Amino acid sequence: MAFFEKPQEIFHWDAGAPPLGAVQVDDETLRDGLQGPSVREPPLEGKLEYLHLAAQAGVSAADLGMPSASPRVEAEVTELLREIARAKLPLTPNCAARTLERDITPLVRMSQNLGVPLEVMLFLGFSALRRQVEGWAREHLLRKAFEAVSFAAKNGLLVTFVAEDASRTSPEDLESLILTVVRAGASRVCLADTTGCLSPWGAEALTAFARRILDHHGFSQVGLDWHGHNDRGLAVACALAAARAGASRVHGSLLGIGERTGNAPVEQLLLNLYLLGSHRRQLEHLVAFVRRGAELLGLSIPAYQPVAGRDAFTTASGVHAAAILKAWEKGDQRRAEVVYCPFPPSLLGQKLEVVIGPFSGASNVRYFLLTRGIKPTPERVKKILAEAKKRREPLDEGEVFELIHDEA
Numbered sequence: 001m002a003f004f005e006k007p008q009e010i011f012h013w014d015a016g017a018p019p020l021g022a023v024q025v026d027d028e029t030l031r032d033g034l035q036g037p038s039v040r041e042p043p044l045e046g047k048l049e050y051l052h053l054a055a056q057a058g059v060s061a062a063d064l065g066m067p068s069a070s071p072r073v074e075a076e077v078t079e080l081l082r083e084i085a086r087a088k089l090p091l092t093p094n095c096a097a098r099t100l101e102r103d104i105t106p107l108v109r110m111s112q113n114l115g116v117p118l119e120v121m122l123f124l125g126f127s128a129l130r131r132q133v134e135g136w137a138r139e140h141l142l143r144k145a146f147e148a149v150s151f152a153a154k155n156g157l158l159v160t161f162v163a164e165d166a167s168r169t170s171p172e173d174l175e176s177l178i179l180t181v182v183r184a185g186a187s188r189v190c191l192a193d194t195t196g197c198l199s200p201w202g203a204e205a206l207t208a209f210a211r212r213i214l215d216h217h218g219f220s221q222v223g224l225d226w227h228g229h230n231d232r233g234l235a236v237a238c239a240l241a242a243a244r245a246g247a248s249r250v251h252g253s254l255l256g257i258g259e260r261t262g263n264a265p266v267e268q269l270l271l272n273l274y275l276l277g278s279h280r281r282q283l284e285h286l287v288a289f290v291r292r293g294a295e296l297l298g299l300s301i302p303a304y305q306p307v308a309g310r311d312a313f314t315t316a317s318g319v320h321a322a323a324i325l326k327a328w329e330k331g332d333q334r335r336a337e338v339v340y341c342p343f344p345p346s347l348l349g350q351k352l353e354v355v356i357g358p359f360s361g362a363s364n365v366r367y368f369l370l371t372r373g374i375k376p377t378p379e380r381v382k383k384i385l386a387e388a389k390k391r392r393e394p395l396d397e398g399e400v401f402e403l404i405h406d407e408a
Contacts, residue, residue: 027062
């Protein structure tokens with residue numbers, strides 16, 4: 001159940017869904033997201049700012065990077081970890097690492113030197129396809145996974161084991177891998193849909209399977225993560241399906257950036273988890289987080305992007321504007337906001353906008369003028385609408401004001 005007041009006449013087909021428990025969000029922007037070919041890696045100052053923005057927006061955990069990538073990355077990750085501790089940011093810090101001691105050792109040193117708990121995301125591909133391509137032996141990989149998890153856990157790191165390509169791994173192989181790593185000391189297991197191949201049904205089935213294995217073998221305390229990619233355009237839907245099936249943490253990145261078609265957009269995860277009743281964090285900082293984050297990463301936000309796109313809460317349709325105007329003129333702001341939106345824009349600290357274009361009607365003009373304190377005389381409305389009908393795109397605010405000014 002979403003935490004905003006809905007008009008009672010709205011019927012919701014989602015209402016019968018089982019309640020969703022508390023689900024955390026892990027922000028992968030500074031690691032997985034930066035692998036996107038079109039992304040600009042921000043300097044350290046930008047990364048520090050990003051962490052503050054993410055914490056303010058409601059992110060629960062953040063991947064700070066993969067220190068083994070280079071000495072520079074290790075130095076920057078150290079500073080990011082130091083800032084989380086200094087500023088007391090409500091973020092669980094984690095870092096990615098291969099199942100190699102040389103990847104894990106710098107994280108142990110970093111955590112111990114700073115006195116800050118650190119989670120390691122140890123990843124390993126175990127699917128038959130990957131083993132065939134790499135020439136890896138199954139038992140060798142299980143031994144490697146056990147040794148890496150044991151080493152990390154014994155040295156004080158929190159361990160999440162990432163089953164890379166879990167979405168294409170057989171149940172038998174996945175069960176063996178999961179039991180191996182939790183017996184070695186992993187406190188969480190992350191199911192990765194590395195190629196973004198699953199539908200929500202598959203994501204739910206995979207997560208439910210992993211949850212059953214853990215519970216059946218006495219590891220009910222071990223948490224599940226979901227890490228999905230967006231190759232089929234289903235990353236958010238799959239993450240929500242996984243959460244419904246037992247994942248208590250889902251991964252995403254700002255605007256979904258990442259390799260190929262990227263990840264689940266973290267801002268969409270935060271919004272949808274709120275609407276599904278998973279958390280009560282306020283979302284008024286979410287749009288600012290996305291827009292400033294995009295600047296730091298050298299990204300432009302598509303106009304139609306959910307949450308932070310320029311047109312996310314804007315209508316140019318005459319039919320839509322007519323309904324919005326009727327509610328607004330009755331003083332019913334609540335219904336004006338949701339008659340053509342799934343949730344009130346004010347939930348995100350935004351305003352509903354009506355613009356005037358070639359497919360608009362008189363209601364667009366009236367609403368535009370009234371909400372700016374300008375009297376919508378019949379002559380004025382007719383003049384502005386006539387000009388809009390000549391165009392192939394909506395009038396901008398300056399053009400409307402110019403038409404009004406020309407009346408004098």
